[in-house]
Amino acid sequence: MDVWWNDGLGDVAHNGTDHPILAADVGERLDWQPGALSLRNVAANHASVVRFTVPSAGHYDFSGSFYLNNALGGHSDVGIAQNYDSLFSASNHVVSLFGVFGLTGKAPFSLSLLLSQNETIDFGVGGSHLDELGDTGLNVTVNLTPVTTIDGDTIAPGGGDPIGDVKIDGDLTLKNGAKYVVDLDLAGLKSDYLGVDGTLNLGTDSLLDLNLINDLLLGAGKEFQIVGYGGSDGNYFKGFADGYRFDRGRNRWEIDYRPGGIYLTALGAAAVPEPSSLALLLLAAGLLGVRRRSQVSGNSVW
Structure with a gap:
């Protein structure tokens, strides 16, 4: 089990194995399936965050959900932010569930964003509620559509x-x-x-x-x-x-x-000028030609 933590304020856990990892303690029963990622916040006004840094400019689609990873119930505040600007928030309050590792409460999301290189997308758990009864799971799929720019x-x-x-x-x-x-x-x-x-x-x-x-x-x-x-x-x-x-x-x-x-x-x-309009155009052209010849004649030196 891979775990990243910050002085007791929260942690991020990832099951990098090929088998489920189960954990049980007072008030919690947790289940990390292979590849599962979870976040937990245990201090007020703090957040556990998983950050995606944009590798190259493009059109990115993010889809997935936050879900409660404690079969005995619990609650968590979750959110997503682009460069620290909130795009999505949902309050997930689940108080009872059936089955030891059954279906949990979910907060689904789907975002489509045009992003530049090195922008950040944060997936976080925290806020006013303390998720002390179990981790909040995160499933997310990221798809990139490249962008070509003619500037x-x-x-x-x-x-x-x-x-x-x-x-x-x-x-x-x-x-x-x-x-x-x-x-x-x-x-x-x-x-x-x-x-x-x-x-x-x-x-x-x-x-x-x-x-x-x-x-x-x-x-x-x-x-x-x-x-x-x-x-x-x-x-x-x-x-x-x-x-x-x-x-x-x-x-x-x-x-x-x-x-x-x-x-x-x-x-x-294509449109052709009416006969009267055409005649006026020809007359104007003729007068212009006469004026030009007069100017040439007047300025000649013999």
């Missing part, structure tokens, strides 16, 4: 090919004006693709740049999926809100943020 840089799947795809394991975060450059080959009817297994976090200042290859007029309804993801933060590329329609090249486009990804859909020909 003010550009991600361009095509590179020099010019069409390509990039796959991201875990989450992807774009920030500080990071730009996603998408090549659209309208002759080959294909586009760059960014695949994110986890969550895409666009924030509020991510940029989208479209580069047309072989600018042809497409039939209305032709779709290009430019991003795929497992989830998103609900934000949009700057200037490209959900359902936004715009002209680019010969086509009018719509961008859609769907549950599984981001799509560009061709809607038909």
Whole structure:
């Protein structure tokens, strides 16, 4: 049995063997199964703590429960804290149980956190109640989803090919004006693709740049999926809100943020100015040309 203790204020115990360890004394009957971890506090306003230090940045899921490890009953205050900020607390008051080592009272938890390297998550037992009648067990499972961050840089799947795809394991975060450059080959009817297994976090200042290859007029309804993801933060590329329609090249486009990804859909020909507007544009261009010729003639020296 591995035990860590602090001058009689509390302890943390771990059964590192391959067999159960049983203990009985006045007022307590304890059972540590193989791999079991327990905490005990025996002084007011102190806590026994098991600390998880984040090894690398990522999206962490913590699930499990605190449970009373004394078959004769007892009580304990339990909690979880991130960098000493309380995230969860529950007061577990169990006064009677059936069976010597039967089912105990539990305080379950489930947390999903985006964490940076060296942040801490503390699992503690303590507070106003003294767990002098037995240890409080802790079961916890930790799962990591990696996070890739593009900070003010550009991600361009095509590179020099010019069409390509990039796959991201875990989450992807774009920030500080990071730009996603998408090549659209309208002759080959294909586009760059960014695949994110986890969550895409666009924030509020991510940029989208479209580069047309072989600018042809497409039939209305032709779709290009430019991003795929497992989830998103609900934000949009700057200037490209959900359902936004715009002209680019010969086509009018719509961008859609769907549950599984981001799509560009061709809607038909790009808008053409009305004849009256076009005539005014041509007249303005002609007058500008006359003015420029006059200036050249007036400044010439023969």
